Amino acid sequence: MTDSPEARLAALGLELPAVPAPLAAYVPAVRTGRYVYTAGQLPMVEGKLLLTGKVGAQVSPAEATALARTAALNALAAVASVTSGLSAVTQVVKMTGFVASTPDFTGQPQVVNGASELLLEVFGEVGRHARSAVAAPVLPFDAPVEIELIVEVSASPDPAAPHSASPDPAAPHSASPAGSARDPAASAVRGTGPRRA
Numbered sequence: 578m579t580d581s582p583e584a585r586l587a588a589l590g591l592e593l594p595a596v597p598a599p600l601a602a603y604v605p606a607v608r609t610g611r612y613v614y615t616a617g618q619l620p621m622v623e624g625k626l627l628l629t630g631k632v633g634a635q636v637s638p639a640e641a642t643a644l645a646r647t648a649a650l651n652a653l654a655a656v657a658s659v660t661s662g663l664s665a666v667t668q669v670v671k672m673t674g675f676v677a678s679t680p681d682f683t684g685q686p687q688v689v690n691g692a693s694e695l696l697l698e699v700f701g702e703v704g705r706h707a708r709s710a711v712a713a714p715v716l717p718f719d720a721p722v723e724i725e726l727i728v729e730v731s732a733s734p735d736p737a738a739p740h741s742a743s744p745d746p747a748a749p750h751s752a753s754p755a756g757s758a759r760d761p762a763a764s765a766v767r768g769t770g771p772r773r774a
Contacts, residue, residue: 633682645691
């Protein structure tokens with residue numbers, strides 16, 4: 578693949594969102610040396626969760642897979658905020674995906690594939706990563722999924738890039754579990770979809 582990650586993202590009809598504002602006392606991403614560690618990212622758009630609930634109950638596996646893709650897009654925005662952009666990524670090293678699910682649901686790897694496949698589409702072979710898909714009884718704000726990344730980046734940092742991400746000061750600082758219904762099929766493409774209380 579010769580196109581830049583930014584061009585491939587655009588070809589998918591996607592763009593990096595504003596970095597989601599932290600919901601507690603942390604920053605969205607930290608760069609140390611050639612590595613960037615992101616905080617866990619939720620499937621939020623414009624400061625609001627797209628869905629709430631447990632996979633296997635209120636949230637279907639297909640919905641959760643699309644939500645993992647949205648959370649991964651937010652993680653990429655966090656990475657870009659402390660580097661010169663996605664083109665600085667030389668290897669996606671590790672993804673950890675948390676899936677809030679019912680005790681009898683065992684499809685966490687398939688859910689987290691929504692995030693993994695986005696990384697492969699954007700980065701190609703550089704996007705192949707080690708991964709953990711972890712079942713959780715509950716996640717912050719009753720989110721169905723949470724994604725965090727470790728990536729390796731080029732050796733020369735952009736001197737204008739911060740070592741930790743500063744969120745958009747205009748972005749809300751808490752998630753709202755309620756909101757207007759939207760087309761669920763669009764969630765993986767535009768980062769929007771229905772929400773449940």
